[in-house]
Amino acid sequence: MAAFYKIITFHNASIVSEENHGELGNLIPGEHERPVLCSPVVAITIPSMPSHVFLVGATHPVPLRVPLSDLSGHIIPLRFEHHSEQSQLAFLHPVLDQYLSAIIPEEQSGYARIEGNRRSVAGWELFRLESLAANEITQRLELLAERLEHLFARGITVNTLLETIRAEAIFGTPELLDAALPFLSTLNLEKIATLLQQDKVLCEPWHGRCRRTHGHQKAFPF
Numbered sequence: 001m002a003a004f005y006k007i008i009t010f011h012n013a014s015i016v017s018e019e020n021h022g023e024l025g026n027l028i029p030g031e032h033e034r035p036v037l038c039s040p041v042v043a044i045t046i047p048s049m050p051s052h053v054f055l056v057g058a059t060h061p062v063p064l065r066v067p068l069s070d071l072s073g074h075i076i077p078l079r080f081e082h083h084s085e086q087s088q089l090a091f092l093h094p095v096l097d098q099y100l101s102a103i104i105p106e107e108q109s110g111y112a113r114i115e116g117n118r119r120s121v122a123g124w125e126l127f128r129l130e131s132l133a134a135n136e137i138t139q140r141l142e143l144l145a146e147r148l149e150h151l152f153a154r155g156i157t158v159n160t161l162l163e164t165i166r167a168e169a170i171f172g173t174p175e176l177l178d179a180a181l182p183f184l185s186t187l188n189l190e191k192i193a194t195l196l197q198q199d200k201v202l203c204e205p206w207h208g209r210c211r212r213t214h215g216h217q218k219a220f221p222f
Contacts, residue, residue, distance in 0.1 A: 002145035004137050005043045005053070005129040007091075009102035015041050015055070015114065015127075022063035022072070024055075026102045028110040036111040043129065044145050048153040052094065053078050053129075054179055056144060058136075061175050066100065069093060069116025073178030075144075083121055087128050090121045094182045099125045140173075147176050156183045158191050165196070 007015040013026035016038035027038050040058035055064060055076040065072040071093060078100070079092040091100040093116060101124045103112035118125055147170065154160045161180060170176045181189075 001047065002142070002149060003045045004132040004141055004145070005045070006132065007041070007043050007053075007055075008128050008130050009114075010123050010126050011102060011104050013102070013105055013110070015043075015102075016111075017041055017057060017062045017064050018111070018113070019062075022065045024064055024066050024076075024114040025111055026105060026114060028105050030110065032110040033108045036109050038111065042132065042141060044141065044148065046145060046149040046152065048149055049077075051079055051081075053080060053091070054144075054148055056141070056175070058141075059138070060140075066116035067113050069098060071116060071182065073181060074175030075148075075179040077179050077182060081121075083126060088126045089128065090125050091127060100127075101125045102127070144173055144176065147173055148179060151176065151180065156180050158188050158195070161192060162195060166199070 009015065009026040011026060011028065013028045016025055016027045017023070017040075018025050019037040019039055024041070025036075025038065027036070039060075039062045041055050041062075041064070042058040043053040043055055045053055055078065056074070057064075061074045063072070063074060064076050066076065071078075077094045079094055080089045081092065082088070083090050092098060097119070098116055099118040099121055101115045101118045103115060103124070105112040151160070151164060161177070161184075164170060165177075184192075
């Protein structure tokens with residue numbers, strides 16, 4: 001069964017997305033002299049990936065980017081490890097040994113960014129999960145969790161991703177594919193792109209729209 005959490009940093013601040021640049025950060029609640037506009041972020045766990053969380057915008061899709069890391073997208077997968085007490089976690093890049101670190105928030109803004117390039121774990125690299133209240137779990141979050149489970153339970157391969165796209169299993173939640181990107185090699189991404197371009201059923205509606213204007217005919221001469 002999926003579960004939904006807020007992530008609390010070592011500084012008792014919540015992980016958020018900074019609205020101007022999508023930067024992942026941590027924000028101490030309350031009023032501040034120089035507030036930073038932020039969107040709340042939720043962590044989803046699913047049965048098929050028991051050592052991972054998936055970060056998403058809490059109320060709507062938002063771009064997420066981990067500074068000093070190659071992680072970005074509307075969904076960011078992270079591995080986690082238990083440290084010290086069971087309630088203390090460290091989060092890592094899904095395929096690299098790079099830990100997340102929460103910089104201490106500034107006093108005037110209550111905000112500082114999360115950085116994704118640490119090689120070891122100390123205080124600032126420790127986090128805890130806080131369960132969402134039932135009324136905070138929206139239908140959108142439940143749908144994302146259901147579709148993430150369906151996708152990862154089958155394994156992240158070229159074929160399963162193509163089948164997911166062709167079956168329109170991401171309709172309404174296109175950000176779902178962002179969760180799979182860190183697990184794919186460049187070679188497999190190129191294979192997917194090539195096969196999608198060759199898929200007449202998928203491409204025909206797009207081709208039809210592109211043919212309607214002279215400008216699109218120049219840009220997409222097919």
